[in-house]
Amino acid sequence: MFMTSFRKQIHSILEISIRRRSGISFVLNVFLTVVIFLNTLSIILHTVPSIRQDYERFFHEFEVFSVIVFSIEYLLRLWSCVENEKYKHPIKGRIKFIFSAWGLIDLLAILPFFATYFVKDLGFIRILRLLRMLRLFRVSKYFHALIVIQRVFKEKQEELVLSMVFIIFTLIISSSLVYYIEHSAQPKAFSSIPEAMWWGVNTMTTVGYGDLKPITPLGKLLGGIIAILGVSFFALPTGILASGFAEQVREQSDRRKIKCPHCGKEFHEHKH
Numbered sequence: 001m002f003m004t005s006f007r008k009q010i011h012s013i014l015e016i017s018i019r020r021r022s023g024i025s026f027v028l029n030v031f032l033t034v035v036i037f038l039n040t041l042s043i044i045l046h047t048v049p050s051i052r053q054d055y056e057r058f059f060h061e062f063e064v065f066s067v068i069v070f071s072i073e074y075l076l077r078l079w080s081c082v083e084n085e086k087y088k089h090p091i092k093g094r095i096k097f098i099f100s101a102w103g104l105i106d107l108l109a110i111l112p113f114f115a116t117y118f119v120k121d122l123g124f125i126r127i128l129r130l131l132r133m134l135r136l137f138r139v140s141k142y143f144h145a146l147i148v149i150q151r152v153f154k155e156k157q158e159e160l161v162l163s164m165v166f167i168i169f170t171l172i173i174s175s176s177l178v179y180y181i182e183h184s185a186q187p188k189a190f191s192s193i194p195e196a197m198w199w200g201v202n203t204m205t206t207v208g209y210g211d212l213k214p215i216t217p218l219g220k221l222l223g224g225i226i227a228i229l230g231v232s233f234f235a236l237p238t239g240i241l242a243s244g245f246a247e248q249v250r251e252q253s254d255r256r257k258i259k260c261p262h263c264g265k266e267f268h269e270h271k272h
Helices: 002-015 023-045 049-054 056-083 092-098 101-115 122-139 144-155 157-182 193-204 217-253
Strands: 255-259 266-270
Touching (some): 002 056, 049 056, 157 193, 193 217
Antiparallel strands (some): 255 266
């Protein structure tokens, strides 16, 4: 009975929002957020040769400290996840948690450190360490602004997918056309449709690195049309996200606190 109550308390502490600016849960979540950011900063600074040479020992000690913190947090989350209705089964629930999005992110934060004892390929280990930066996604659970961004992407996911499919479809068509137009004039530059897709991406995004460019009149005409269309096509996701943010802001502004004339308590009223 005591263990069940203690497990519920641990689960509540780990899962409560950081917006409640008091109590042990707030302190713990702030601490974890700081460690995540410092870990990301450490990974970035470790790539600077002069800094890495002077502070190699510090980087290693901080990595050990971070892995200990993340490992304890992961084990506590795995132990207490059964308090969540989605993971209530003591065995199947925990397996489901391990392979959930958040569970995998937490696991990938500590996996690279333990992999160093089994894998000697330093290049592979460095790549694995970058996976620890995925912990930044965990921070999104704690900050209201990031929660709003997640909500916008979730509500507009269908429109975003459709716009991206349209962009990819246009990229494939334009790259195929420029390949057949330019291949005879530039067999090395436009050697295949996949090679031509690099030109298509540069043209549609108006980056224009200049390493690939059409030289035939018809190819130049196609390039100009695709460049103009690319501006419009990539404006679609921007417009969708902008409207989503506007809806969220409007929805929040429609909520206002009013005071009951009888008891004096404040509550939220939604405008319709």
